[in-house]
Amino acid sequence: MSQQGSRFGEPPVKGGSLRRQTIYCLKPRLHRSDEDSTLVPNLLHAGATTQLGRFCVSPTGGKMxxxxxxxxxxxxxxxxxxxxxxxxxxxxxxxxxxxxxxxxxxxxxxxxxxxxxxxxxxxxxxxxxxxxxxxxxxxxxxxxxxxxxxxxxxxxxxxxxxxxxxxxxxxxxxxxxxxxxxxxxxxxxxxxxxxxxxxxxxxxxxxxxxxxxxxxxxxxxxxxxxxxxxxxxxxxxxxxxxxxxxxxxxxxxxxxxxxxxx
Ligand SMILES: NC(=O)c1ccc[n+]([C@@H]2O[C@H](COP(=O)([O-])OP(=O)(O)OC[C@H]3O[C@@H](n4cnc5c(N)ncnc54)[C@H](OP(=O)(O)O)[C@@H]3O)[C@@H](O)[C@H]2O)c1
Structure with a gap:
């Protein structure tokens, strides 16, 4: 999770949404709420390749x-x-x-x-x-x-x-x-x-x-x-x-x- 791009990682590579990714990461407790159940599939569906911080879902796309x-x-x-x-x-x-x-x-x-x-x-x-x-x-x-x-x-x-x-x-x-x-x-x-x-x-x-x-x-x-x-x-x-x-x-x-x- 090299953090040389944005604070929470570089933009997703394959058509992922940086906006979705960033919102998700800036609200670390969001994933414990109902709201989260919509955000996680969105994040994954977007195919975001992430280099995220501690609370974020990180499919194995982020280069570490x-x-x-x-x-x-x-x-x-x-x-x-x-x-x-x-x-x-x-x-x-x-x-x-x-x-x-x-x-x-x-x-x-x-x-x-x-x-x-x-x-x-x-x-x-x-x-x-x-x-x-x-x-x-x-x-x-x-x-x-x-x-x-x-x-x-x-x-x-x-x-x-x-x-x-x-x-x-x-x-x-x-x-x-x-x-x-x-x-x-x-x-x-x-x-x-x-x-x-x-x-x-x-x-x-x-x-x-x-x-x-x-x-x-x-x-x-x-x-x-x-x-x-x-x-x-x-x-x-x-x-x-x-x-x-x-x-x-x-x-x-x-x-x-x-x-x-x-
Ligand atoms: N092989 C197995 O089947 C197996 C199974 C279970 C657990 N383990 C455990 O896995 C670990 C590695 O085993 P391995 O079989 O891969 O050993 P290995 O083939 O002898 O390789 C050891 C690696 O560690 C480096 N090294 C050795 N002593 C070091 C030290 N004091 N400081 C820093 N680096 C050091 C060596 O450097 P160089 O390349 O410069 O020599 C080498 O790269 C061991 O703790 C072993 O008990 C191994």
């Missing part, structure tokens, strides 16, 4: 400026393929992408946002955890997941808030191991559960219509060769379905959700 952290990874590629077709992506990696950072270092996260400026959404598909049997894993091994996958994503969510336009979104990544345990996955299970708790807790306090969700992918088909032996009997999920879950978070209206892909 999105940061994808981990964009070149297995999950990140699924996200980029889905969202890159219709939005402007800033691809971030540890060593790859348009910008590099280590999410375990909050100073680098601040530097990232200082460089990108305001955006419409942030997606994180990065972060490490240590896999080891319960009777072998030691305290320092847990700290890998805590510092990287958990606090890295939490810090992105916290710092991002000041750089998100009204109605912008934050999407984090947990994983199936938080729900369905596997051998050697205790640290991943802990971190994934904590991420999902953080998202539920943060969602009810975010200001300005900001939203936050977490996607919990199953084992991706592309990861079966490398990780399949850790997941006996699990059915792998397609990159397409994983990408769609992120699209639901970024382009949809919900907050505080855990989108599982199984």
């Amino acid at each position: 400026k999105l940061i994808i952290i981990g964009a070149n990874g297995t999950v990140g590629s699924a996200i980029s393929n889905e969202l890159g077709a219709r939005h402007e992506l800033i691809r971030v990696g540890k060593a790859s992408g348009d910008i590099q950072l280590d999410i375990s270092d909050s100073a680098q996260i601040r530097a990232l946002f200082a460089r990108t400026g305001k955006v419409d959404g942030v997606v994180v598909a990065a972060g490490s955890v240590h896999f080891a049997p319960l009777n072998e894993i030691e305290e320092q091994h847990f700290h890998i997941g805590l510092n990287s996958k958990l606090m890295g994503q939490v810090n992105v969510a916290q710092i991002a808030q000041a750089y998100l336009h009204d109605g912008g979104s934050i999407t984090l990544t947990s994983g199936i191991v938080g729900e369905v345990p596997i051998r050697s996955g205790v640290s991943a299970a802990m971190v994934n559960g904590a991420l999902e708790g953080f998202v539920r807790g943060a969602a009810i306090e975010l200001p300005r219509g900001l939203r936050i969700n977490v996607v919990s992918p199953g084992l991706l088909e592309a990861s079966v060769a490398a990780l399949g032996s850790f997941f006996p009997g699990f059915e792998a999920v397609s990159a397409k379905r994983v990408g769609l879950a992120y699209a639901k978070s970024v382009e949809g209206a919900q907050t505080g959700q855990v989108y599982t892909v199984r």
